Amino acid sequence: MNYSHDYTIDEKYIFEQNSSLIYLKLDRSQNIELSKPASRLFGEIISLNLKKGIATRDELLTNVWEEYGLVGSNNNLNTYISEIRKKLEQIGIDPKSIVTVPKKGFRLDSHISIHESEIIDTENQYDEIIYSQKNIHI
Structure with a gap:
């Protein structure tokens, strides 16, 4: 079986990291696309927030840039956070759901669910399986 790792945001949106898309759960045609660095960054923010809030x-600079052989900087980080917030707003998600924690990093004030979609044929039809949920309201 092939699995795609996606995230549900506020039970209404899907962030599909492999395609860099965020779309309405009930209408995939309503979507926005993040740049590849912004997609990696958003995925890492979600993952780290699920693990430790x-x-x-430092973790973001290492995991999003250095592990890909790139040089990260606070300027890069701030630029892509800004891109993500603008894109979230375009699709209808409150951009303030990415909260800057001064001198530390970022946290999410959204309900995030992790789910896997099992690919059942070549027409990209999916069976969704919710396997973990965590509220990130801090």
Whole structure:
């Protein structure tokens, strides 16, 4: 079986990290696309917030840039956070749901669910399986 790792945001939106898309759960045609670095960054922010409630700047710079052989900087980080917030607002998600924690990093004030979609044929039809949920309201 092939699995795609996606996230549900506020039970209304899907962030599909492999395609860099955020779309309405009930209408995939209503979507926005993040740049590849912004998609990696958003995925890492979600992942770290699910694990420990905050994504530190150092972790993000390492995991989003350095692990890909790139040089990260606070300027890069701030630029892509801004891109993500603008894109979230375009699709209808409150951009303030990414909260800057001064001198530390970022946290999410959204309900995030992790789910896997099992690919059942080549027409990209999916069976959704919710396997973990965590509220990130801090």
